[in-house]
Every structure is written in C-alpha cells, then in structure tokens.
Amino acid sequence: MGCCGIHPYKHGEGLEIGYWLGEPYWGHGFATEAAHALIDLAFRATGIGRLHVSCRASNGGSRRVIHKCGFQFSGMGMADSLAAGNVPVEHYVLDRRTWIGLRSWQS
Numbered sequence: 001m002g003c004c005g006i007h008p009y010k011h012g013e014g015l016e017i018g019y020w021l022g023e024p025y026w027g028h029g030f031a032t033e034a035a036h037a038l039i040d041l042a043f044r045a046t047g048i049g050r051l052h053v054s055c056r057a058s059n060g061g062s063r064r065v066i067h068k069c070g071f072q073f074s075g076m077g078m079a080d081s082l083a084a085g086n087v088p089v090e091h092y093v094l095d096r097r098t099w100i101g102l103r104s105w106q107s
Contacts, residue, residue: 001025004034006042014050014093015042019065031065039069039099049096054079057088066092070102 002021009016017038021031035053042051053071055062056079071092079089 002030002034004038006038009050009052011052014048014052015046016052016054017042018053019062026061031062032068035065035069039094040103043096043099051094051099052091053094054089054091056081057090063090070094070098072098 002019002025004017004019006015006017017035019031019034019038039051042048051071052074053066053069054077055066057076071094074091074093077089077091078086081087
C-alpha cells in the first residue's frame, strides 16, 4: 500500500514528515489521513515548534495533501530520488500555533 514516517529535519529546527502510496491507492484519502496522524503525533509527542514536509514539484496530489493539512510554502530546492535522480522539490512548513488552530480534522 505505502509507508509514512517522521524523522529529524536535516536543514534546521523541527521534524519532517514523509509519505508514499502505491498508485492503486491514490485518490482515496489515505495520504491525507496518514499525514494528519503524523502531524498530530509530532506535535503531541514532542515540543517542536515547526514541522516540515516536501514534495516533488510535479506531484500535484501530494501538494493537495500538504495544503489540506495547513502547511505553508517555504521554498524550492533539489532532492535526490532513487527513481529519477536529482529532482525539483517544494518545501513546506507548519508551525505549532497554526496546527492548534487547524485541529478540526480531529472532530
């Protein structure tokens, strides 16, 4: 089906979430559900102030998940991809205060 996780952010303060779904599972809300769970875990279990996520610039589905979760665009960069080499990516950030205001997905 896919995988998801949380790890230390390589470029500064906070943590970073990541997720991957196999194509047959796209469009069913699984990535959004996984991202919400990761975000809640990261902020509830730690004292971090910021959470980060990135997606390939060409991945509109992942970008929609990121926006639904309240992340704000923070810049562009390049990242290594095992399948595609060096690819352009978009970086996003969610701060604790915004997360508190957006926790309606818990209702």
